[in-house]
Amino acid sequence: MNYVVITPARNEENNLVQTIQSMVAQTVPPALWVIVNDGSTDRTKTIADSAAAQHSWIRTVHRTDRGCRKPGGGVIEAFYDGYALAESVPWDFLAKLDGDLAFDPNYFQACFDRFEADSKLGIGGGRVHNNVAGTFMDDSPGDPSFHVRGATKIYRRQAWQAIGGLLRSPGWDTLDEIKANMLGWTSYSFKDLAVRQLKSTGSADGAWKNWFKNGRANYITGYHPLFMASKCLRRAFSKPYGIGAAGLFCGFISGYWNGAARVPDPALIRFVRKQQLDCLLFRASLWARK
Numbered sequence: 001m002n003y004v005v006i007t008p009a010r011n012e013e014n015n016l017v018q019t020i021q022s023m024v025a026q027t028v029p030p031a032l033w034v035i036v037n038d039g040s041t042d043r044t045k046t047i048a049d050s051a052a053a054q055h056s057w058i059r060t061v062h063r064t065d066r067g068c069r070k071p072g073g074g075v076i077e078a079f080y081d082g083y084a085l086a087e088s089v090p091w092d093f094l095a096k097l098d099g100d101l102a103f104d105p106n107y108f109q110a111c112f113d114r115f116e117a118d119s120k121l122g123i124g125g126g127r128v129h130n131n132v133a134g135t136f137m138d139d140s141p142g143d144p145s146f147h148v149r150g151a152t153k154i155y156r157r158q159a160w161q162a163i164g165g166l167l168r169s170p171g172w173d174t175l176d177e178i179k180a181n182m183l184g185w186t187s188y189s190f191k192d193l194a195v196r197q198l199k200s201t202g203s204a205d206g207a208w209k210n211w212f213k214n215g216r217a218n219y220i221t222g223y224h225p226l227f228m229a230s231k232c233l234r235r236a237f238s239k240p241y242g243i244g245a246a247g248l249f250c251g252f253i254s255g256y257w258n259g260a261a262r263v264p265d266p267a268l269i270r271f272v273r274k275q276q277l278d279c280l281l282f283r284a285s286l287w288a289r290k
Contacts, residue, residue: 010074012100224276
């Protein structure tokens with residue numbers, strides 16, 4: 001089982017060591033792990049280079065500092081810099097793994113067991129858990145069943161080729177799954193495989209910016225306005241109260257205000273909206289599937 005892992009990392013000196021320890025301990029090591037230092041201003045570069053010096057299957061790529069974070073699109077630009085090294089390596093699975101995660105030694109083997117058991121599974125990965133008062137708990141139990149967090153995505157090679165890679169903008173980590181499902185693949189996270197996130201989701205950008213980014217991503221992906229209104233209403237009753245719903249709404253509406261480009265795939269947008277309307281009408285859909 002050949003697999004390649006790509007980890008974009010920006011200012012992760014407090015977390016990357018544990019991610020490296022988790023990868024080195026895997027019962028099935030990758031053919032290649034590329035750590036992409038995305039212009040870090042801390043010790044991320046040093047930590048990554050030290051790991052590469054100790055393990056021949058770890059390589060590093062260093063990007064110049066763009067001077068700021070680039071939510072959504074920046075991580076995919078970094079990902080593709082790492083992917084350039086992976087193209088010369090034969091692989092069956094490709095993983096995008098964040099640099100702030102810790103996981104058990106059998107994590108990747110357990111993931112591949114799921115893929116082997118389901119020949120139509122195109123995208124999968126473990127569930128992200130955050131530390132809440134000393135206990136790691138599922139970070140997003142309300143996610144639709146087809147969604148796999150961008151921090152832990154594993155792509156089967158055939159599915160990766162079918163979707164044509166990733167969108168280089170916010171919304172990439174939903175669009176890939178929806179397109180895979182449209183093309184006959186399935187996607188889901190593995191609820192019994194926990195991946196421990198060492199910092200809170202969205203903490204690098206702040207709560208408002210994170211939710212605003214998500215709303216803009218939903219616009220780019222082609223979400224139906226009625227579905228988006230329902231999503232914002234539900235979010236208003238979840239923590240952080242008010243901020244999440246307002247951020248989602250403003251981010252989504254800003255796409256119209258600014259004339260932002262949507263994904264250039266009309267068939268995919270029609271598929272997204274039909275699935276969302278089916279969900280609102282209590283019909284079978286990606287969002288309603290359990």
